[in-house]
Amino acid sequence: MYRYDEFDHRFVSERVAQFRDQAARRLSGELTEDEFKPLRLMNGLYLQLHAYMLRVAIPYGTLSGKQMRKLADVADKYDRGYGHFTTRQNIQYNWIKLEETADLLQELSEVEMHAIQTSGNCIRNVTTDHWAGAAADELADPRPVAELLRQWSTLHPEFSFLPRKFKIAVTGAPNDRAAVKVHDIGLRMHQNDAGERGWEVIVGGGLGRTPLIGYTVREFLPETQLLSYLEAIMRVYNLHGRRDNKYKARIKILVHELGEENFRAEVEAEFARQKELDVEVESRELERISNYFAEPAFETLPRLSTGYEAARAGDPAFAQWVRSNIAAHRKDGYAIVNISLKPEGGIPGDATSEQMRTVADLAERFSVEEIRVSHHQNLVLPHVKLDDLHEVWKVLAANGLASANIGKAGDIIACPGLDYCTLATARSIPIAQTISRRFADLNRQHEIGPLRINISGCINACGHHHVAHIGILGLEKKGVEYYQITLGGSSATDASIGTILGPGFSGDKVPDAIETIVNTYLNLRQGGDDSFLDVVRRLGHQPFKEALYAPA
Amino acid sequence: MPLLKDNDFIDDTWQRLDDGAAIPATGDILVSLARLLADFGKLSNRDGRLGVEFPNEERPGVLESFLPDLSLIALTFPKFADGRAYSQARQLRQLGYDGELRAIGDVLPDQLSFMLETGFDAFEVTERFPEEAWEQAASSISLTYQSAAYQPRRLHVWRLRWARDEGV
Numbered sequence: 001m002y003r004y005d006e007f008d009h010r011f012v013s014e015r016v017a018q019f020r021d022q023a024a025r026r027l028s029g030e031l032t033e034d035e036f037k038p039l040r041l042m043n044g045l046y047l048q049l050h051a052y053m054l055r056v057a058i059p060y061g062t063l064s065g066k067q068m069r070k071l072a073d074v075a076d077k078y079d080r081g082y083g084h085f086t087t088r089q090n091i092q093y094n095w096i097k098l099e100e101t102a103d104l105l106q107e108l109s110e111v112e113m114h115a116i117q118t119s120g121n122c123i124r125n126v127t128t129d130h131w132a133g134a135a136a137d138e139l140a141d142p143r144p145v146a147e148l149l150r151q152w153s154t155l156h157p158e159f160s161f162l163p164r165k166f167k168i169a170v171t172g173a174p175n176d177r178a179a180v181k182v183h184d185i186g187l188r189m190h191q192n193d194a195g196e197r198g199w200e201v202i203v204g205g206g207l208g209r210t211p212l213i214g215y216t217v218r219e220f221l222p223e224t225q226l227l228s229y230l231e232a233i234m235r236v237y238n239l240h241g242r243r244d245n246k247y248k249a250r251i252k253i254l255v256h257e258l259g260e261e262n263f264r265a266e267v268e269a270e271f272a273r274q275k276e277l278d279v280e281v282e283s284r285e286l287e288r289i290s291n292y293f294a295e296p297a298f299e300t301l302p303r304l305s306t307g308y309e310a311a312r313a314g315d316p317a318f319a320q321w322v323r324s325n326i327a328a329h330r331k332d333g334y335a336i337v338n339i340s341l342k343p344e345g346g347i348p349g350d351a352t353s354e355q356m357r358t359v360a361d362l363a364e365r366f367s368v369e370e371i372r373v374s375h376h377q378n379l380v381l382p383h384v385k386l387d388d389l390h391e392v393w394k395v396l397a398a399n400g401l402a403s404a405n406i407g408k409a410g411d412i413i414a415c416p417g418l419d420y421c422t423l424a425t426a427r428s429i430p431i432a433q434t435i436s437r438r439f440a441d442l443n444r445q446h447e448i449g450p451l452r453i454n455i456s457g458c459i460n461a462c463g464h465h466h467v468a469h470i471g472i473l474g475l476e477k478k479g480v481e482y483y484q485i486t487l488g489g490s491s492a493t494d495a496s497i498g499t500i501l502g503p504g505f506s507g508d509k510v511p512d513a514i515e516t517i518v519n520t521y522l523n524l525r526q527g528g529d530d531s532f533l534d535v536v537r538r539l540g541h542q543p544f545k546e547a548l549y550a551p552a
Numbered sequence: 553m554p555l556l557k558d559n560d561f562i563d564d565t566w567q568r569l570d571d572g573a574a575i576p577a578t579g580d581i582l583v584s585l586a587r588l589l590a591d592f593g594k595l596s597n598r599d600g601r602l603g604v605e606f607p608n609e610e611r612p613g614v615l616e617s618f619l620p621d622l623s624l625i626a627l628t629f630p631k632f633a634d635g636r637a638y639s640q641a642r643q644l645r646q647l648g649y650d651g652e653l654r655a656i657g658d659v660l661p662d663q664l665s666f667m668l669e670t671g672f673d674a675f676e677v678t679e680r681f682p683e684e685a686w687e688q689a690a691s692s693i694s695l696t697y698q699s700a701a702y703q704p705r706r707l708h709v710w711r712l713r714w715a716r717d718e719g720v
């Protein structure tokens with residue numbers, strides 16, 4: 001894992017001191033709320049319906065046991081004993097006081113964490129594959145580059161007042177778990193015939209009001225040119241992105257309005273003018289960072305563990321959890337453990353401080369101290385020995401963390417919605433809770449197979465409903481909430497945007513509608529390997545429409 | 553409005569010339585881009601320096617051939633949250649312009665260090681904030697992760713590391 005050196009420490013401390021001063025000037029009235037707003041936003045502090053919300057950055061979703069324990073302490077001391085893991089691999093606290101925020105940030109800085117650029121019209125926390133460094137299918141760990149991007153984008157003098165927020169995702173694996181095609185910039189690692197690493201640069205994807213799949217502006221960019229090229233893209237966007245309408249201000253609209261070819265020509269022309277970036281300094285820094293991400297000292301283990309096999313055979317609940325929550329590790333004898341934060345009827349992504357401490361302990365005992373946050377609002381222990389899996393599972397189960405539903409109907413992504421968010425048009429958490437209860441039977445979830453249900457509480461689409469197999473969008477008409485359903489989205493390698501099925505439903509009808517859709521799928525599928533998404537792609541919306549809107 | 557330059561408030565000796573106004577024989581004058589393009593011959597052949605107020609939407613490239621004759625370019629921040637001028641400043645410095653680059657419009661202490669880093673060296677500011685506020689704002693963060701465009705004030709973390717690791 002990356003560790004701060006004296007310079008990173010000094011930078012973050014100075015930043016906290018600066019924020020302390022800004023908050024004091026706001027509290028004394030020297031700064032107007034209008035002037036303070038972008039400053040607090042650049043430190044992750046939002047004003048929500050009931051209180052301030054603080055979003056803390058978890059760079060590329062990686063954290064240590066010690067950091068997780070600090071997040072738990074912060075939850076107890078400054079919030080109400082819990083935190084909310086987000087779809088951007090961050091954590092949010094919903095009940096924060098402005099007067100206490102600088103102290104909170106100070107505490108975070110002690111464990112090398114901050115809230116810089118978790119909001120505002122700047123480059124946000126860079127996200128990546130939550131299995132990075134562990135996945136069996138990976139070319140190389142993308143996190144050194146993600147850390148390089150974190151540093152480069154931090155308080156970037158030129159790109160801190162962009163037309164709109166800017167999100168970058170990075171993946172080092174052919175199977176895309178970082179949703180690189182639906183980010184402002186997505187980077188996918190490739191290797192050429194000479195064995196050199198380079199990056200495919202994808203631009204202009206995004207969700208929100210105008211969901212679009214990004215397009216490849218460069219097929220293979222040599223790694224040494226990465227920052228210069230990104231600066232060129234950012235500059236074109238900063239100069240020419242729309243500022244007259246915030247709903248048209250994302251880079252995807254600029255790409256769309258200019259056209260892909262013109263946009264590429266602008267970027268290449270700007271790139272050709274970039275002379276001053278110091279490539280040598282940059283590659284030295286990348287090398288320095290890479291050392292922190294050297295592979296942990298894994299033991300040489302047999303591929304099979306007899307203890308683990310025996311536990312699986314003897315304990316059906318454990319065996320079921322293994323089937324859904326364990327992924328292949330690149331090293332023999334190890335596994336990736338996915339911890340579901342989606343218990344039956346729970347709030348997706350919420351964890352109590354006690355649960356955070358449990359996960360921190362497990363990371364320290366069984367996963368070389370490492371934890372990941374996934375953009376599905378779950379947690380990951382990336383490096384667990386097969387021999388230890390049963391023990392890990394028992395501890396998780398005792399703490400309400402062993403739901404065997406990763407990637408299944410119960411693993412619902414939901415934004416905060418009307419319960420917290422000022423922009424919401426409808427509730428999303430309660431809808432997630434009722435659907436989760438409806439599909440409580442784990443055997444049934446496993447029978448249904450891979451299914452991604454995502455819910456957003458308004459058109460801004462923070463719940464990523466467009467890229468869900470079944471997407472649910474909460475809207476409001478004449479004071480009444482209703483929900484629109486989309487089918488066929490995906491954020492994986494073959495990304496697609498879901499399309500609307502038909503007229504919306506009131507909240508209490510949504511679980512029935514989902515159930516009808518799922519039953520229709522079960523009737524249509526040709527065997528257990530024929531997934532929900534496969535069937536929707538093959539047969540289209542028609543059979544689902546017929547089932548859902550048939551006259552009673 | 554006071555002018556902040558090199559950590560000091562100084563008098564602004566530049567005169568803004570309206571587009572229709574006659575060109576004075578002497579003195580430093582600041583004109584619009586339209587006037588510059590229309591009257592460059594006359595404007596550049598007089599006793600006094602020449603400056604241009606450059607619009608937010610224009611591409612700095614249009615100034616390239618004028619740069620040797622310009623001593624001041626004023627870039628505007630219509631609102632502090634409109635960051636286009638940062639990129640314009642950077643492009644002008646890249647083109648080799650080394651005269652005064654002045655930030656005008658909604659210029660606040662909290663953005664001062666970003667402006668310095670992208671190549672601004674003069675600031676038209678309101679009297680709302682005391683001199684110390686500007687000084688403090690420019691120095692509250694001493695490090696940067698970016699290679700600075702022009703006359704860096706903050707220390708570049710990656711270069712510091714390099715020096716440390718080389719034992720320099």
Ligand code: SF4
Pocket residue numbers: 415416417418421422423424425456457458459460461462463
């Ligand atoms: S989708 Fe809408 S309601 Fe949900 S968090 Fe985003 S802005 Fe708020």
